[in-house]
Amino acid sequence: MAEITELKQIASQIRRDIVRMVNGAQSGHPGGSLGCTDLLTAMYFNILHHDPLTFDPDGRNEDLLIISNGHISPALYSALARSGYFPVKELSSFRKLNSRLQGHPATLENLPGIRIATGSLGQGLSVSIGIALAKKLNNDPKTVYCLMGDGELDEGQVWEAVTYAGAKKTENLIAVVDYNKKQIDGPTDEVMPLLDLRAKFEAFGWRVIEMNGNEMEDVVKTMNRAKALSGNGEPIMVLMHSEMGAGVNFMMGTHKWHGTFPNDEQTKNALSQLDETLGDY
Protein backbone atom coordinates (compact mmCIF):
# COMPACT_ATOMS: atom_id res chain seq x y z
CA MET A 1 0.00 0.00 0.00
CA ALA A 2 1.60 3.24 -1.15
CA GLU A 3 1.80 6.14 1.30
CA ILE A 4 1.33 9.85 0.61
CA THR A 5 4.76 10.74 -0.79
CA GLU A 6 4.77 7.78 -3.12
CA LEU A 7 1.14 8.38 -4.12
CA LYS A 8 2.05 11.91 -5.19
CA GLN A 9 4.87 10.55 -7.32
CA ILE A 10 2.58 8.01 -8.95
CA ALA A 11 -0.02 10.73 -9.61
CA SER A 12 2.60 12.82 -11.39
CA GLN A 13 3.43 9.91 -13.68
CA ILE A 14 -0.25 9.20 -14.36
CA ARG A 15 -0.70 12.87 -15.32
CA ARG A 16 2.22 12.54 -17.75
CA ASP A 17 0.63 9.40 -19.18
CA ILE A 18 -2.68 11.22 -19.65
CA VAL A 19 -1.12 14.13 -21.50
CA ARG A 20 0.96 11.83 -23.70
CA MET A 21 -1.99 9.51 -24.44
CA VAL A 22 -4.36 12.26 -25.62
CA ASN A 23 -1.55 13.86 -27.60
CA GLY A 24 -0.65 10.49 -29.10
CA ALA A 25 -4.25 9.73 -30.04
CA GLN A 26 -4.89 13.33 -31.10
CA SER A 27 -8.17 12.97 -29.18
CA GLY A 28 -9.54 12.26 -25.72
CA HIS A 29 -10.49 14.06 -22.54
CA PRO A 30 -7.55 15.45 -20.51
CA GLY A 31 -9.46 17.93 -18.29
CA GLY A 32 -11.54 15.55 -16.17
CA SER A 33 -8.81 12.90 -16.32
CA LEU A 34 -6.29 15.24 -14.69
CA GLY A 35 -8.87 16.39 -12.13
CA CYS A 36 -9.58 12.77 -11.08
CA THR A 37 -5.94 11.61 -11.09
CA ASP A 38 -5.35 12.01 -7.37
CA LEU A 39 -8.49 10.05 -6.54
CA LEU A 40 -7.70 7.20 -8.94
CA THR A 41 -4.13 7.05 -7.65
CA ALA A 42 -5.31 6.88 -4.05
CA MET A 43 -7.91 4.24 -4.93
CA TYR A 44 -5.76 1.87 -6.97
CA PHE A 45 -2.59 2.25 -4.88
CA ASN A 46 -3.95 2.64 -1.37
CA ILE A 47 -7.68 2.32 -0.72
CA LEU A 48 -8.92 -0.62 -2.82
CA HIS A 49 -8.44 -4.21 -1.73
CA HIS A 50 -7.94 -5.67 -5.18
CA ASP A 51 -5.87 -8.14 -7.12
CA PRO A 52 -4.54 -6.61 -10.36
CA LEU A 53 -2.37 -9.56 -11.32
CA THR A 54 -5.14 -12.18 -11.42
CA PHE A 55 -8.06 -10.25 -12.85
CA ASP A 56 -11.42 -11.80 -11.89
CA PRO A 57 -14.28 -10.30 -13.92
CA ASP A 58 -16.67 -11.11 -11.05
CA GLY A 59 -14.47 -9.28 -8.54
CA ARG A 60 -15.27 -11.73 -5.72
CA ASN A 61 -13.91 -10.59 -2.37
CA GLU A 62 -12.39 -7.50 -3.96
CA ASP A 63 -13.35 -3.84 -3.67
CA LEU A 64 -14.59 -2.65 -7.06
CA LEU A 65 -14.47 0.83 -8.55
CA ILE A 66 -16.84 1.66 -11.41
CA ILE A 67 -15.98 4.75 -13.46
CA SER A 68 -19.35 6.04 -14.64
CA ASN A 69 -17.79 9.09 -16.32
CA GLY A 70 -16.06 6.87 -18.85
CA HIS A 71 -14.50 9.75 -20.75
CA ILE A 72 -11.76 9.96 -18.10
CA SER A 73 -10.47 6.72 -19.62
CA PRO A 74 -6.85 8.02 -19.94
CA ALA A 75 -6.63 8.39 -16.16
CA LEU A 76 -8.29 5.02 -15.61
CA TYR A 77 -6.10 3.17 -18.12
CA SER A 78 -2.93 4.67 -16.71
CA ALA A 79 -3.92 3.83 -13.12
CA LEU A 80 -4.81 0.26 -14.16
CA ALA A 81 -1.57 -0.26 -16.08
CA ARG A 82 0.62 1.36 -13.43
CA SER A 83 -0.98 -0.83 -10.73
CA GLY A 84 -0.34 -3.99 -12.73
CA TYR A 85 -3.53 -4.90 -14.61
CA PHE A 86 -1.85 -4.80 -18.03
CA PRO A 87 1.49 -3.76 -19.54
CA VAL A 88 2.27 -0.05 -19.29
CA LYS A 89 3.51 0.04 -22.90
CA GLU A 90 -0.03 -0.75 -24.05
CA LEU A 91 -1.02 2.82 -23.09
CA SER A 92 0.42 3.91 -26.45
CA SER A 93 -2.47 2.10 -28.22
CA PHE A 94 -5.11 4.38 -26.65
CA ARG A 95 -7.97 5.13 -29.09
CA LYS A 96 -6.23 3.40 -31.99
CA LEU A 97 -7.62 0.70 -34.30
CA ASN A 98 -7.78 -2.80 -32.74
CA SER A 99 -6.74 -1.50 -29.32
CA ARG A 100 -8.01 -2.83 -26.02
CA LEU A 101 -7.93 0.79 -24.85
CA GLN A 102 -11.13 2.02 -26.48
CA GLY A 103 -12.07 5.71 -26.35
CA HIS A 104 -14.39 4.85 -23.49
CA PRO A 105 -13.90 1.77 -21.27
CA ALA A 106 -15.32 -1.45 -22.70
CA THR A 107 -15.34 -5.14 -21.86
CA LEU A 108 -15.46 -6.50 -25.41
CA GLU A 109 -11.68 -6.43 -25.87
CA ASN A 110 -11.11 -8.13 -22.50
CA LEU A 111 -8.98 -5.40 -20.99
CA PRO A 112 -8.18 -6.45 -17.40
CA GLY A 113 -9.67 -4.05 -14.88
CA ILE A 114 -12.80 -3.21 -16.89
CA ARG A 115 -16.01 -4.92 -15.82
CA ILE A 116 -18.63 -2.77 -17.54
CA ALA A 117 -18.74 -0.40 -20.50
CA THR A 118 -19.29 3.23 -19.53
CA GLY A 119 -19.29 6.49 -21.41
CA SER A 120 -22.93 7.06 -22.21
CA LEU A 121 -23.48 8.93 -18.98
CA GLY A 122 -25.64 8.22 -15.97
CA GLN A 123 -25.45 4.43 -15.97
CA GLY A 124 -22.57 3.55 -13.64
CA LEU A 125 -24.31 4.19 -10.32
CA SER A 126 -27.10 1.72 -11.20
CA VAL A 127 -24.51 -0.88 -12.16
CA SER A 128 -22.65 -0.23 -8.90
CA ILE A 129 -25.84 -0.82 -6.91
CA GLY A 130 -26.26 -4.15 -8.71
CA ILE A 131 -22.71 -5.17 -7.81
CA ALA A 132 -23.31 -4.10 -4.21
CA LEU A 133 -26.47 -6.24 -4.08
CA ALA A 134 -24.56 -9.19 -5.54
CA LYS A 135 -21.87 -8.79 -2.87
CA LYS A 136 -24.51 -8.89 -0.14
CA LEU A 137 -26.05 -12.06 -1.62
CA ASN A 138 -22.60 -13.64 -1.84
CA ASN A 139 -21.72 -12.64 1.75
CA ASP A 140 -18.81 -10.74 0.24
CA PRO A 141 -17.85 -8.02 2.74
CA LYS A 142 -15.99 -5.81 0.26
CA THR A 143 -17.12 -2.37 -0.91
CA VAL A 144 -18.31 -0.99 -4.24
CA TYR A 145 -17.13 2.48 -5.27
CA CYS A 146 -18.55 4.56 -8.10
CA LEU A 147 -17.09 7.73 -9.58
CA MET A 148 -19.42 10.08 -11.46
CA GLY A 149 -18.95 13.43 -13.11
CA ASP A 150 -20.97 16.39 -11.84
CA GLY A 151 -22.31 17.16 -15.31
CA GLU A 152 -23.53 13.57 -15.36
CA LEU A 153 -25.92 14.44 -12.54
CA ASP A 154 -28.15 16.05 -15.19
CA GLU A 155 -29.12 12.51 -16.27
CA GLY A 156 -32.43 11.22 -14.90
CA GLN A 157 -31.14 7.69 -14.38
CA VAL A 158 -28.68 8.96 -11.76
CA TRP A 159 -31.60 10.08 -9.64
CA GLU A 160 -33.40 6.78 -10.07
CA ALA A 161 -30.26 5.15 -8.69
CA VAL A 162 -29.82 7.76 -5.94
CA THR A 163 -33.45 7.12 -4.94
CA TYR A 164 -32.95 3.35 -4.83
CA ALA A 165 -29.71 3.31 -2.86
CA GLY A 166 -30.99 5.77 -0.28
CA ALA A 167 -34.41 4.18 0.10
CA LYS A 168 -33.17 0.58 0.11
CA LYS A 169 -30.11 1.38 2.23
CA THR A 170 -27.37 0.11 -0.08
CA GLU A 171 -24.79 0.43 2.68
CA ASN A 172 -21.83 -1.21 0.92
CA LEU A 173 -21.78 1.51 -1.73
CA ILE A 174 -19.60 4.63 -1.75
CA ALA A 175 -20.14 7.10 -4.59
CA VAL A 176 -17.88 10.02 -5.47
CA VAL A 177 -18.96 13.03 -7.51
CA ASP A 178 -16.17 14.81 -9.35
CA TYR A 179 -17.44 18.24 -8.35
CA ASN A 180 -15.37 20.43 -10.68
CA LYS A 181 -18.40 22.57 -11.57
CA LYS A 182 -17.72 22.37 -15.27
CA GLN A 183 -19.26 20.49 -18.18
CA ILE A 184 -18.83 20.48 -21.94
CA ASP A 185 -20.75 23.67 -22.74
CA GLY A 186 -19.43 25.66 -19.78
CA PRO A 187 -19.75 26.07 -16.00
CA THR A 188 -22.48 23.89 -14.47
CA ASP A 189 -23.93 27.09 -13.00
CA GLU A 190 -24.68 28.23 -16.55
CA VAL A 191 -25.52 24.93 -18.26
CA MET A 192 -27.59 23.31 -15.50
CA PRO A 193 -27.08 24.57 -11.95
CA LEU A 194 -26.64 21.73 -9.47
CA LEU A 195 -28.00 23.83 -6.58
CA ASP A 196 -27.30 22.44 -3.09
CA LEU A 197 -25.85 19.02 -3.87
CA ARG A 198 -25.24 18.09 -0.25
CA ALA A 199 -28.85 18.83 0.66
CA LYS A 200 -30.10 16.97 -2.38
CA PHE A 201 -28.23 13.76 -1.60
CA GLU A 202 -29.05 14.00 2.12
CA ALA A 203 -32.73 14.34 1.25
CA PHE A 204 -32.45 11.06 -0.66
CA GLY A 205 -31.04 9.25 2.38
CA TRP A 206 -27.31 9.42 1.71
CA ARG A 207 -24.53 10.28 4.17
CA VAL A 208 -22.57 13.08 2.51
CA ILE A 209 -18.94 14.00 3.15
CA GLU A 210 -16.66 16.36 1.20
CA MET A 211 -13.01 16.54 0.28
CA ASN A 212 -10.47 18.38 -1.79
CA GLY A 213 -9.90 15.93 -4.62
CA ASN A 214 -6.53 17.40 -5.54
CA GLU A 215 -4.93 17.20 -2.08
CA MET A 216 -3.61 13.65 -1.71
CA GLU A 217 -3.62 13.72 2.09
CA ASP A 218 -7.28 14.78 2.13
CA VAL A 219 -8.25 12.21 -0.51
CA VAL A 220 -6.72 9.29 1.40
CA LYS A 221 -8.07 10.49 4.74
CA THR A 222 -11.58 11.11 3.40
CA MET A 223 -11.85 7.88 1.43
CA ASN A 224 -10.79 5.98 4.55
CA ARG A 225 -13.44 7.87 6.49
CA ALA A 226 -16.03 6.99 3.83
CA LYS A 227 -15.10 3.34 4.25
CA ALA A 228 -15.45 3.62 8.03
CA LEU A 229 -18.88 5.23 7.66
CA SER A 230 -20.15 2.60 5.23
CA GLY A 231 -22.00 -0.49 6.40
CA ASN A 232 -24.23 1.48 8.69
CA GLY A 233 -27.51 1.50 6.77
CA GLU A 234 -26.71 4.39 4.45
CA PRO A 235 -24.93 4.75 1.13
CA ILE A 236 -22.05 7.24 1.29
CA MET A 237 -21.63 10.17 -1.11
CA VAL A 238 -18.28 11.96 -1.34
CA LEU A 239 -18.44 15.40 -2.93
CA MET A 240 -14.98 15.70 -4.42
CA HIS A 241 -14.10 19.36 -4.97
CA SER A 242 -11.63 19.25 -7.83
CA GLU A 243 -10.05 21.30 -10.55
CA MET A 244 -10.51 20.25 -14.15
CA GLY A 245 -7.02 20.02 -15.68
CA ALA A 246 -5.30 19.86 -12.24
CA GLY A 247 -1.51 19.75 -12.53
CA VAL A 248 -1.21 21.49 -15.88
CA ASN A 249 -1.51 25.24 -15.40
CA PHE A 250 -2.94 26.20 -18.77
CA MET A 251 -5.65 23.52 -18.56
CA MET A 252 -6.96 24.69 -15.18
CA GLY A 253 -9.78 27.14 -14.50
CA THR A 254 -11.63 26.47 -17.75
CA HIS A 255 -13.99 23.86 -19.26
CA LYS A 256 -12.22 24.18 -22.62
CA TRP A 257 -9.91 21.19 -22.02
CA HIS A 258 -12.77 18.78 -21.34
CA GLY A 259 -12.43 17.06 -24.70
CA THR A 260 -9.56 18.87 -26.44
CA PHE A 261 -6.12 17.34 -27.01
CA PRO A 262 -2.90 19.36 -26.59
CA ASN A 263 -0.71 19.90 -29.64
CA ASP A 264 2.98 18.98 -29.51
CA GLU A 265 4.08 22.34 -28.13
CA GLN A 266 1.36 22.36 -25.47
CA THR A 267 2.25 18.77 -24.61
CA LYS A 268 5.90 19.76 -24.10
CA ASN A 269 4.80 22.60 -21.84
CA ALA A 270 2.50 20.31 -19.86
CA LEU A 271 5.15 17.62 -19.42
CA SER A 272 7.64 20.23 -18.15
CA GLN A 273 5.26 20.74 -15.23
CA LEU A 274 5.03 17.03 -14.35
CA ASP A 275 7.89 14.94 -12.96
CA GLU A 276 8.65 11.68 -14.70
CA THR A 277 8.70 9.51 -11.57
CA LEU A 278 8.15 5.97 -12.86
CA GLY A 279 9.42 6.23 -16.43
CA ASP A 280 7.25 7.12 -19.41
CA TYR A 281 5.66 4.27 -21.37
Added chain:
Amino acid sequence: MRDFDIINYKDTRSGFGEALLELGKTNPKIVALCADLTGSLKMNAFADAFPDRFFQVGIAEANMMGIAAGLTIGGFIPFTGTFANFSTARVYDQIRQSIAYSEKNVKICASHAGITLGEDGATHQTLEDIGMMKMLPGMTVINPCDFNQTRQATVAIADHKGPVYLRFGRPKVPNFIPGDGEFTIGKAILMREGSDVSIFATGHLVWHALEAQKILKQKGISAEVINIHTIKPLDKEAILKSVRKTGCLVSAEEHEKNGGLGDSIAQLLAQKLPAPMEFIAVNDRFGQSGKPEELLSFYGLDTPSIVAAAERAMSRK
Protein backbone atom coordinates in the same frame (compact mmCIF):
# COMPACT_ATOMS: atom_id res chain seq x y z
CA MET B 1 -46.07 -35.97 -36.52
CA ARG B 2 -47.76 -34.71 -33.40
CA ASP B 3 -50.78 -32.50 -34.09
CA PHE B 4 -51.65 -29.50 -32.02
CA ASP B 5 -55.02 -28.92 -30.38
CA ILE B 6 -56.10 -26.55 -27.70
CA ILE B 7 -55.23 -27.89 -24.25
CA ASN B 8 -56.72 -24.90 -22.46
CA TYR B 9 -56.69 -21.08 -22.56
CA LYS B 10 -53.92 -19.37 -20.63
CA ASP B 11 -51.86 -16.19 -20.76
CA THR B 12 -48.23 -16.52 -21.81
CA ARG B 13 -47.08 -14.29 -18.93
CA SER B 14 -48.30 -16.92 -16.46
CA GLY B 15 -46.02 -19.41 -18.20
CA PHE B 16 -43.16 -17.03 -17.45
CA GLY B 17 -44.17 -16.62 -13.80
CA GLU B 18 -44.50 -20.37 -13.27
CA ALA B 19 -41.11 -21.08 -14.83
CA LEU B 20 -39.42 -18.30 -12.87
CA LEU B 21 -40.60 -19.89 -9.63
CA GLU B 22 -39.29 -23.29 -10.78
CA LEU B 23 -35.95 -21.74 -11.68
CA GLY B 24 -35.76 -20.08 -8.30
CA LYS B 25 -36.08 -23.46 -6.62
CA THR B 26 -33.44 -25.19 -8.72
CA ASN B 27 -30.87 -22.47 -9.32
CA PRO B 28 -29.73 -20.21 -6.44
CA LYS B 29 -28.09 -17.85 -8.95
CA ILE B 30 -31.45 -16.75 -10.39
CA VAL B 31 -32.50 -13.30 -9.21
CA ALA B 32 -35.43 -11.20 -10.41
CA LEU B 33 -36.13 -7.49 -10.66
CA CYS B 34 -39.42 -5.76 -11.33
CA ALA B 35 -40.44 -2.16 -11.95
CA ASP B 36 -43.74 -2.00 -10.04
CA LEU B 37 -45.57 -4.56 -12.20
CA THR B 38 -45.03 -7.71 -10.14
CA GLY B 39 -48.65 -8.84 -10.43
CA SER B 40 -48.90 -8.10 -14.15
CA LEU B 41 -45.69 -10.04 -14.83
CA LYS B 42 -46.83 -12.92 -12.58
CA MET B 43 -43.62 -12.57 -10.55
CA ASN B 44 -45.42 -12.65 -7.16
CA ALA B 45 -44.74 -16.32 -6.57
CA PHE B 46 -40.99 -15.84 -7.05
CA ALA B 47 -41.01 -12.68 -4.92
CA ASP B 48 -42.85 -14.45 -2.08
CA ALA B 49 -40.69 -17.57 -2.22
CA PHE B 50 -37.33 -15.81 -2.58
CA PRO B 51 -37.59 -12.33 -1.05
CA ASP B 52 -33.80 -12.01 -0.79
CA ARG B 53 -33.41 -12.63 -4.52
CA PHE B 54 -36.22 -10.35 -5.65
CA PHE B 55 -35.60 -6.63 -6.15
CA GLN B 56 -38.51 -4.21 -6.40
CA VAL B 57 -37.02 -1.14 -8.09
CA GLY B 58 -40.14 1.00 -8.44
CA ILE B 59 -41.07 2.75 -11.68
CA ALA B 60 -37.44 3.18 -12.70
CA GLU B 61 -36.70 0.91 -15.63
CA ALA B 62 -33.36 2.50 -16.56
CA ASN B 63 -32.06 1.88 -13.05
CA MET B 64 -33.45 -1.67 -13.19
CA MET B 65 -31.41 -2.48 -16.30
CA GLY B 66 -28.25 -1.07 -14.73
CA ILE B 67 -28.77 -2.96 -11.46
CA ALA B 68 -29.38 -6.14 -13.45
CA ALA B 69 -26.11 -5.62 -15.32
CA GLY B 70 -24.32 -5.11 -11.99
CA LEU B 71 -25.79 -8.26 -10.47
CA THR B 72 -24.09 -10.34 -13.16
CA ILE B 73 -20.76 -9.08 -11.76
CA GLY B 74 -20.75 -11.57 -8.92
CA GLY B 75 -22.28 -14.41 -10.88
CA PHE B 76 -26.04 -13.92 -10.68
CA ILE B 77 -28.51 -14.44 -13.54
CA PRO B 78 -30.96 -11.54 -13.38
CA PHE B 79 -34.44 -11.72 -14.93
CA THR B 80 -35.97 -8.26 -15.35
CA GLY B 81 -39.72 -7.89 -15.66
CA THR B 82 -41.86 -5.08 -17.01
CA PHE B 83 -44.06 -4.39 -20.04
CA ALA B 84 -42.38 -4.82 -23.43
CA ASN B 85 -42.43 -1.12 -24.22
CA PHE B 86 -40.71 -0.26 -20.93
CA SER B 87 -38.30 -3.19 -21.39
CA THR B 88 -36.98 -1.87 -24.70
CA ALA B 89 -37.70 1.58 -26.11
CA ARG B 90 -37.65 3.26 -22.73
CA VAL B 91 -34.27 1.81 -21.78
CA TYR B 92 -32.61 1.15 -25.11
CA ASP B 93 -29.31 2.85 -24.36
CA GLN B 94 -29.10 1.23 -20.92
CA ILE B 95 -29.53 -2.18 -22.55
CA ARG B 96 -27.15 -1.27 -25.35
CA GLN B 97 -24.24 -0.08 -23.20
CA SER B 98 -24.60 -1.76 -19.80
CA ILE B 99 -25.96 -5.13 -21.02
CA ALA B 100 -25.36 -5.88 -24.72
CA TYR B 101 -22.03 -4.10 -25.32
CA SER B 102 -20.88 -5.19 -21.85
CA GLU B 103 -21.85 -8.82 -22.65
CA LYS B 104 -23.91 -9.21 -19.49
CA ASN B 105 -25.94 -12.33 -18.79
CA VAL B 106 -29.25 -10.50 -18.26
CA LYS B 107 -32.65 -11.93 -19.24
CA ILE B 108 -34.97 -9.11 -20.28
CA CYS B 109 -38.46 -10.53 -19.84
CA ALA B 110 -41.15 -8.44 -21.43
CA SER B 111 -44.88 -8.90 -21.02
CA HIS B 112 -47.84 -7.17 -22.70
CA ALA B 113 -46.04 -7.13 -26.04
CA GLY B 114 -47.81 -6.29 -29.26
CA ILE B 115 -51.30 -5.16 -30.10
CA THR B 116 -53.06 -7.79 -27.95
CA LEU B 117 -52.32 -5.74 -24.84
CA GLY B 118 -55.64 -4.28 -25.96
CA GLU B 119 -57.57 -1.53 -24.25
CA ASP B 120 -54.62 0.46 -22.85
CA GLY B 121 -53.86 1.61 -26.38
CA ALA B 122 -50.77 2.55 -28.33
CA THR B 123 -48.80 4.10 -25.44
CA HIS B 124 -48.40 0.60 -24.04
CA GLN B 125 -48.61 -1.54 -27.20
CA THR B 126 -45.09 -1.88 -28.51
CA LEU B 127 -44.81 -3.09 -32.10
CA GLU B 128 -41.15 -2.10 -32.52
CA ASP B 129 -39.44 -4.12 -29.78
CA ILE B 130 -38.28 -7.11 -31.84
CA GLY B 131 -36.61 -4.78 -34.31
CA MET B 132 -34.82 -2.78 -31.65
CA MET B 133 -33.60 -5.83 -29.81
CA LYS B 134 -32.51 -7.88 -32.78
CA MET B 135 -30.32 -4.99 -33.95
CA LEU B 136 -28.16 -5.27 -30.82
CA PRO B 137 -25.05 -7.43 -31.44
CA GLY B 138 -25.09 -10.56 -29.29
CA MET B 139 -28.74 -10.27 -28.25
CA THR B 140 -30.94 -13.37 -28.48
CA VAL B 141 -34.60 -12.58 -29.27
CA ILE B 142 -37.36 -15.05 -28.41
CA ASN B 143 -41.15 -14.71 -28.88
CA PRO B 144 -42.93 -17.87 -27.67
CA CYS B 145 -46.44 -18.71 -28.86
CA ASP B 146 -48.38 -19.91 -25.82
CA PHE B 147 -48.29 -20.64 -22.09
CA ASN B 148 -46.39 -23.91 -22.33
CA GLN B 149 -43.82 -22.58 -24.76
CA THR B 150 -43.24 -19.45 -22.67
CA ARG B 151 -42.64 -21.69 -19.66
CA GLN B 152 -40.19 -23.82 -21.66
CA ALA B 153 -38.43 -20.76 -23.10
CA THR B 154 -38.03 -19.19 -19.66
CA VAL B 155 -36.29 -22.31 -18.39
CA ALA B 156 -34.12 -22.50 -21.52
CA ILE B 157 -32.81 -18.95 -21.34
CA ALA B 158 -31.55 -19.46 -17.79
CA ASP B 159 -29.04 -21.97 -19.17
CA HIS B 160 -28.02 -19.77 -22.10
CA LYS B 161 -25.03 -17.53 -21.40
CA GLY B 162 -25.56 -14.03 -22.76
CA PRO B 163 -28.26 -11.38 -22.96
CA VAL B 164 -31.74 -12.49 -24.01
CA TYR B 165 -34.93 -10.63 -24.86
CA LEU B 166 -37.96 -12.81 -24.06
CA ARG B 167 -41.23 -11.36 -25.34
CA PHE B 168 -44.67 -12.54 -24.30
CA GLY B 169 -48.20 -11.22 -23.93
CA ARG B 170 -51.15 -10.29 -21.80
CA PRO B 171 -54.36 -12.08 -22.92
CA LYS B 172 -55.48 -15.64 -22.39
CA VAL B 173 -54.91 -17.44 -25.67
CA PRO B 174 -54.98 -21.07 -26.83
CA ASN B 175 -52.35 -23.21 -25.12
CA PHE B 176 -51.46 -25.93 -27.58
CA ILE B 177 -47.76 -26.79 -27.26
CA PRO B 178 -47.47 -30.02 -25.22
CA GLY B 179 -46.28 -29.55 -21.66
CA ASP B 180 -43.34 -31.83 -22.39
CA GLY B 181 -42.56 -30.15 -25.72
CA GLU B 182 -38.94 -29.56 -26.55
CA PHE B 183 -37.59 -26.04 -26.68
CA THR B 184 -34.17 -25.30 -28.12
CA ILE B 185 -33.11 -21.69 -28.59
CA GLY B 186 -32.66 -21.00 -32.30
CA LYS B 187 -34.40 -24.18 -33.45
CA ALA B 188 -37.72 -23.65 -35.25
CA ILE B 189 -40.57 -26.10 -34.72
CA LEU B 190 -42.29 -27.66 -37.73
CA MET B 191 -45.93 -27.59 -36.61
CA ARG B 192 -47.67 -28.98 -39.71
CA GLU B 193 -46.14 -30.17 -42.94
CA GLY B 194 -47.29 -28.91 -46.33
CA SER B 195 -46.04 -28.50 -49.87
CA ASP B 196 -47.69 -25.43 -51.47
CA VAL B 197 -46.83 -22.51 -49.19
CA SER B 198 -44.78 -21.97 -46.01
CA ILE B 199 -46.18 -19.95 -43.15
CA PHE B 200 -43.54 -18.77 -40.69
CA ALA B 201 -45.27 -17.46 -37.58
CA THR B 202 -44.12 -16.21 -34.20
CA GLY B 203 -45.83 -15.49 -30.89
CA HIS B 204 -49.60 -15.34 -30.66
CA LEU B 205 -49.92 -15.64 -34.44
CA VAL B 206 -48.68 -19.24 -34.47
CA TRP B 207 -52.15 -20.37 -33.40
CA HIS B 208 -53.75 -18.24 -36.12
CA ALA B 209 -51.37 -19.80 -38.66
CA LEU B 210 -52.50 -23.26 -37.57
CA GLU B 211 -56.14 -22.20 -37.99
CA ALA B 212 -55.32 -20.74 -41.39
CA GLN B 213 -53.70 -24.04 -42.41
CA LYS B 214 -57.01 -25.84 -41.81
CA ILE B 215 -58.96 -23.39 -43.96
CA LEU B 216 -56.34 -23.57 -46.72
CA LYS B 217 -56.56 -27.36 -46.64
CA GLN B 218 -60.32 -27.16 -47.27
CA LYS B 219 -59.46 -24.99 -50.27
CA GLY B 220 -57.09 -27.66 -51.54
CA ILE B 221 -53.92 -25.78 -50.53
CA SER B 222 -51.24 -27.60 -48.56
CA ALA B 223 -49.65 -25.13 -46.17
CA GLU B 224 -46.61 -25.80 -44.00
CA VAL B 225 -46.65 -24.06 -40.62
CA ILE B 226 -43.38 -23.38 -38.84
CA ASN B 227 -43.12 -21.82 -35.39
CA ILE B 228 -40.22 -19.38 -35.32
CA HIS B 229 -40.04 -18.81 -31.58
CA THR B 230 -36.45 -17.57 -31.84
CA ILE B 231 -36.12 -14.57 -34.14
CA LYS B 232 -32.43 -14.20 -33.41
CA PRO B 233 -30.49 -16.35 -34.04
CA LEU B 234 -32.80 -17.30 -36.91
CA ASP B 235 -33.11 -20.98 -37.85
CA LYS B 236 -31.95 -20.40 -41.41
CA GLU B 237 -31.78 -24.09 -42.30
CA ALA B 238 -35.40 -24.73 -41.33
CA ILE B 239 -36.57 -21.74 -43.37
CA LEU B 240 -34.55 -22.59 -46.47
CA LYS B 241 -35.57 -26.24 -46.31
CA SER B 242 -39.26 -25.35 -46.21
CA VAL B 243 -39.14 -22.70 -48.93
CA ARG B 244 -37.11 -24.99 -51.19
CA LYS B 245 -40.10 -27.33 -51.00
CA THR B 246 -43.01 -24.86 -51.19
CA GLY B 247 -41.53 -22.06 -53.30
CA CYS B 248 -43.46 -19.26 -51.57
CA LEU B 249 -44.12 -18.02 -48.07
CA VAL B 250 -45.93 -15.86 -45.55
CA SER B 251 -44.44 -14.38 -42.38
CA ALA B 252 -46.85 -13.69 -39.52
CA GLU B 253 -46.12 -11.64 -36.43
CA GLU B 254 -47.67 -9.21 -33.98
CA HIS B 255 -45.11 -6.51 -34.76
CA GLU B 256 -44.20 -3.79 -37.22
CA LYS B 257 -43.25 -5.03 -40.67
CA ASN B 258 -40.08 -2.91 -40.41
CA GLY B 259 -37.67 -4.73 -38.17
CA GLY B 260 -39.74 -7.82 -37.48
CA LEU B 261 -39.49 -11.53 -38.22
CA GLY B 262 -40.50 -11.03 -41.84
CA ASP B 263 -37.61 -8.64 -42.27
CA SER B 264 -35.13 -11.25 -41.05
CA ILE B 265 -36.59 -13.95 -43.29
CA ALA B 266 -36.63 -11.62 -46.31
CA GLN B 267 -32.94 -10.79 -45.80
CA LEU B 268 -32.10 -14.48 -45.69
CA LEU B 269 -34.13 -15.38 -48.79
CA ALA B 270 -33.00 -12.37 -50.82
CA GLN B 271 -29.45 -13.73 -50.58
CA LYS B 272 -30.04 -17.49 -50.63
CA LEU B 273 -33.40 -18.33 -52.18
CA PRO B 274 -35.55 -15.49 -53.57
CA ALA B 275 -39.24 -16.45 -53.42
CA PRO B 276 -42.66 -14.73 -53.45
CA MET B 277 -43.32 -13.54 -49.90
CA GLU B 278 -46.24 -11.89 -48.12
CA PHE B 279 -46.03 -10.16 -44.75
CA ILE B 280 -48.61 -10.38 -41.97
CA ALA B 281 -47.53 -7.50 -39.74
CA VAL B 282 -48.52 -3.97 -38.78
CA ASN B 283 -47.49 -1.62 -41.53
CA ASP B 284 -45.94 1.64 -40.27
CA ARG B 285 -48.65 2.68 -37.84
CA PHE B 286 -49.37 2.77 -34.14
CA GLY B 287 -52.00 0.63 -32.47
CA GLN B 288 -55.12 1.79 -30.66
CA SER B 289 -57.53 0.76 -27.90
CA GLY B 290 -59.78 -2.23 -28.43
CA LYS B 291 -60.22 -5.87 -27.55
CA PRO B 292 -57.31 -8.13 -28.56
CA GLU B 293 -59.26 -10.12 -31.15
CA GLU B 294 -60.80 -6.95 -32.59
CA LEU B 295 -57.35 -5.41 -32.94
CA LEU B 296 -55.85 -8.48 -34.61
CA SER B 297 -58.67 -8.35 -37.12
CA PHE B 298 -58.51 -4.57 -37.63
CA TYR B 299 -54.77 -4.61 -38.33
CA GLY B 300 -54.96 -7.67 -40.56
CA LEU B 301 -53.19 -10.07 -38.20
CA ASP B 302 -55.96 -12.67 -37.91
CA THR B 303 -56.64 -16.08 -39.45
CA PRO B 304 -58.51 -14.83 -42.57
CA SER B 305 -55.65 -12.40 -43.27
CA ILE B 306 -53.13 -15.23 -43.17
CA VAL B 307 -55.30 -17.34 -45.51
CA ALA B 308 -55.54 -14.46 -48.00
CA ALA B 309 -51.78 -13.79 -47.77
CA ALA B 310 -51.00 -17.45 -48.47
CA GLU B 311 -53.21 -17.35 -51.56
CA ARG B 312 -51.50 -14.16 -52.74
CA ALA B 313 -48.05 -15.69 -52.24
CA MET B 314 -49.08 -18.78 -54.20
CA SER B 315 -50.49 -16.72 -57.05
CA ARG B 316 -47.09 -15.06 -57.45
CA LYS B 317 -45.18 -18.34 -57.89
